[in-house]
Amino acid sequence: MSDYVQMWKDLGMDLETHDLLCQVLPTAVGDVYLTQENRPTAMDFWDLVISEVHGIRPAELIAAQKEGRKVFGTFCVYVPDEVIVAANGIVTGLCGGSQFWVPDGETVLPKSTCPLVKASVGARLGRTCPFFRIADMYVGETTCDGKKKAYEILGEDVPMYIMDVPQMKREKDILKWKDEIAEFAKKVEEFTGNKITVENLAEAIRVINEKRKALQRVYDCRKSECLPISGRDALLMTQISFFDDPVRCAQMCNRLADELEQRIKDGVSVVPAGTKRILVTGTPLAVPNWKLHNIIETSGGAVVCEEMCTGTRYFENLVDESKTTLDEQFMALSERYMKTNCACFTPNTGRIDDILRLCNEYKVDGVIDCSLKFCCLYDTEKYSVSRALKDAGVPVLSLETDYTDTDAEQLRTRIGAFIEMING
Amino acid sequence: MKYNIGIDIGSTCAKTVVLDGDKNILHRLLQPTGWSSVETAEAIHDKLTELGVDWNDAAVVATGYGRISVPYADKCVTEITCHGKGACHIFGSEDITVIDIGGQDTKLICVEDGMVKDFIMNDKCSAGTGRFLEIMANTLSVKLDELCELASHGGGVSISSMCTVFAESEVISLIGRGEQKQNIAFGVVDSIVKKVATQAGRLHLAGTKVCLTGGLCDFEYVCRQLSAALKSQVLTHPDGRYAGAIGAALSAASIKK
Numbered sequence: 001m002s003d004y005v006q007m008w009k010d011l012g013m014d015l016e017t018h019d020l021l022c023q024v025l026p027t028a029v030g031d032v033y034l035t036q037e038n039r040p041t042a043m044d045f046w047d048l049v050i051s052e053v054h055g056i057r058p059a060e061l062i063a064a065q066k067e068g069r070k071v072f073g074t075f076c077v078y079v080p081d082e083v084i085v086a087a088n089g090i091v092t093g094l095c096g097g098s099q100f101w102v103p104d105g106e107t108v109l110p111k112s113t114c115p116l117v118k119a120s121v122g123a124r125l126g127r128t129c130p131f132f133r134i135a136d137m138y139v140g141e142t143t144c145d146g147k148k149k150a151y152e153i154l155g156e157d158v159p160m161y162i163m164d165v166p167q168m169k170r171e172k173d174i175l176k177w178k179d180e181i182a183e184f185a186k187k188v189e190e191f192t193g194n195k196i197t198v199e200n201l202a203e204a205i206r207v208i209n210e211k212r213k214a215l216q217r218v219y220d221c222r223k224s225e226c227l228p229i230s231g232r233d234a235l236l237m238t239q240i241s242f243f244d245d246p247v248r249c250a251q252m253c254n255r256l257a258d259e260l261e262q263r264i265k266d267g268v269s270v271v272p273a274g275t276k277r278i279l280v281t282g283t284p285l286a287v288p289n290w291k292l293h294n295i296i297e298t299s300g301g302a303v304v305c306e307e308m309c310t311g312t313r314y315f316e317n318l319v320d321e322s323k324t325t326l327d328e329q330f331m332a333l334s335e336r337y338m339k340t341n342c343a344c345f346t347p348n349t350g351r352i353d354d355i356l357r358l359c360n361e362y363k364v365d366g367v368i369d370c371s372l373k374f375c376c377l378y379d380t381e382k383y384s385v386s387r388a389l390k391d392a393g394v395p396v397l398s399l400e401t402d403y404t405d406t407d408a409e410q411l412r413t414r415i416g417a418f419i420e421m422i423n424g
Numbered sequence: 425m426k427y428n429i430g431i432d433i434g435s436t437c438a439k440t441v442v443l444d445g446d447k448n449i450l451h452r453l454l455q456p457t458g459w460s461s462v463e464t465a466e467a468i469h470d471k472l473t474e475l476g477v478d479w480n481d482a483a484v485v486a487t488g489y490g491r492i493s494v495p496y497a498d499k500c501v502t503e504i505t506c507h508g509k510g511a512c513h514i515f516g517s518e519d520i521t522v523i524d525i526g527g528q529d530t531k532l533i534c535v536e537d538g539m540v541k542d543f544i545m546n547d548k549c550s551a552g553t554g555r556f557l558e559i560m561a562n563t564l565s566v567k568l569d570e571l572c573e574l575a576s577h578g579g580g581v582s583i584s585s586m587c588t589v590f591a592e593s594e595v596i597s598l599i600g601r602g603e604q605k606q607n608i609a610f611g612v613v614d615s616i617v618k619k620v621a622t623q624a625g626r627l628h629l630a631g632t633k634v635c636l637t638g639g640l641c642d643f644e645y646v647c648r649q650l651s652a653a654l655k656s657q658v659l660t661h662p663d664g665r666y667a668g669a670i671g672a673a674l675s676a677a678s679i680k681k
Contacts, residue, residue, distance in 0.1 A: 390542075
């Protein structure tokens with residue numbers, strides 16, 4: 001990634017510390033990704049992106065900024081990309097997925113904060129991630145207490161806009177979220193200097209829907225008994241989709257789906273027949289967090305679906321494209337986003353319905369419900385998730401972990417025992 | 425004769441069991457794991473050779489946290505599966521709940537029809553494990569069996585910290601306050617028993633036999649307290665601490681060579 005040194009310097013990054021990250025990432029990619037056999041060739045795109053994850057896309061973003069476009073950094077699948085795209089803005093994900101950033105986060109946050117929040121704050125304050133430097137504005141949301149308080153600290157360092165996500169899903173909450181979206185649209189217009197119109201919003205809705213459909217196409221291929229792609233590869237695709245241009249993302253996912261559909265026709269599978277099919281659910285797996293998938297897939301299982309923000313919650317459900325006024329469009333957006341079942345809502349039985357449905361669609365043999373440490377919401381929901389799955393006769397393993405590797409062997413024992421159990 | 429060998433390398437002790445083709449126990453070995461699982465595995469190999477094991481007709485399954493350090497193992501199986509299998513064999517029942525209080529893990533395993541149906545393990549900290557008891561015994565300057573003996577005469581003290589390090593500070597302040605040793609010992613054992621009972625509440629124990637395996641199964645007092653907390657007679661067996669190794673040896677029996 002040496003070509004980008006000047007760019008990183010211009011971004012005010014801590015180059016010395018950042019070098020350490022640049023040194024460990026290729027090893028992690030090598031261990032987790034390049035050791036796999038029989039990968040789809042279309043993964044070459046994501047291999048390239050991840051090999052220069054702090055180079056290629058940041059350079060594109062900076063070029064766009066020079067043309068006057070604004071970059072919005074987001075932390076949650078509830079923030080509507082369509083509004084930003086309509087105003088010719090660019091969206092990039094900002095969630096931190098590496099232990100590397102945690103210590104810098106812990107300089108200002110309590111240790112008992114979830115690692116995703118600590119890593120995200122650490123990546124900004126430690127000046128070791130270009131995306132956190134590039135974003136002109138951060139868009140936060142009220143999905144968890146850890147993030148809410150962290151945004152107050154980040155807001156001292158960078159322009160921060162917070163969307164107030166409802167905590168329930170009554171009719172009035174859907175209306176409230178529509179108002180939040182409309183208000184956010186005003187902010188985006190002001191910040192970008194571009195007017196949001198029925199036409200450009202309709203086009204943005206179409207573009208983001210196309211991206212969702214493309215991601216869904218790849219996931220549909222994972223429903224096949226003949227499994228054409230590993231969970232690790234699918235996860236990488238999903239993780240990168242938060243950072244990529246939505247049109248290119250859709251193209252690349254469709255290109256991958258073409259290959260996977262052909263593989264299914266040709267009977268090409270990445271695992272031996274009879275390999276147990278695992279659905280993982282719980283808190284998001286932000287890039288480069290591949291720990292869980294890697295352990296599962298090197299312990300005799302295959303991950304076939306993620307009921308996660310870095311998974312089905314990101315792309316399931318489309319926005320109605322038929323609306324002809326801004327007010328109706330904002331309502332259509334609210335209705336789509338409010339279908340996403342996050343543990344911050346109460347009650348959240350929709351998530352259990354989703355998990356049971358996905359188990360069926362993806363022909364799942366067992367579920368691993370894993371939350372990041374100190375995520376009270378997902379941790380608490382494990383109780384009702386595991387009860388519902390047991391009632392449905394689906395084996396379930398509940399886990400809690402963080403970004404360190406210190407519990408890798410303990411996880412390996414639990415996951416290994418779980419796979420032995422479902423193998424019988 | 426075929427030798428079916430199970431080696432359970434735990435965090436504290438390494439247990440080895442050799443079964444003959446009819447699942448009779450030929451040999452039992454017990455030794456501290458020490459600092460190197462690899463060296464321990466080699467020592468076990470030497471010992472078994474001395475005992476006359478014919479390696480040309482032997483199948484080896486390794487289990488326990490050091491399972492990957494047994495270079496001559498034909499297969500590694502997790503300790504959950506092995507404890508489940510081993511307990512079924514020892515207690516002669518296909519439906520059983522196994523409580524294994526090990527050096528660094530406490531596991532509750534539900535077995536139905538001889539197969540593991542569900543399990544729970546403690547979080548990664550050592551509260552509620554054998555290590556916790558060892559550290560507390562050390563703080564009180566007694567051996568483990570003395571700790572249990574003392575505890576049986578004590579009462580009235582509860583240790584509330586869930587973390588071993590904090591619990592140790594708590595014990596030290598109890599000592600400083602002049603609390604009687606037997607009462608502190610009671611509090612120490614009681615905290616483990618309560619932790620296991622809480623974990624058990626997450627599984628459905630109703631109606632099945634419950635047994636205790638692992639290093640603590642020889643301590644009658646622990647077993648009695650656990651029975652009271654779980655409201656169910658907790659069974660023990662002299663081979664209880666070999667349950668994992670026996671389960672591994674049974675798995676070895678199914679390896680075709």
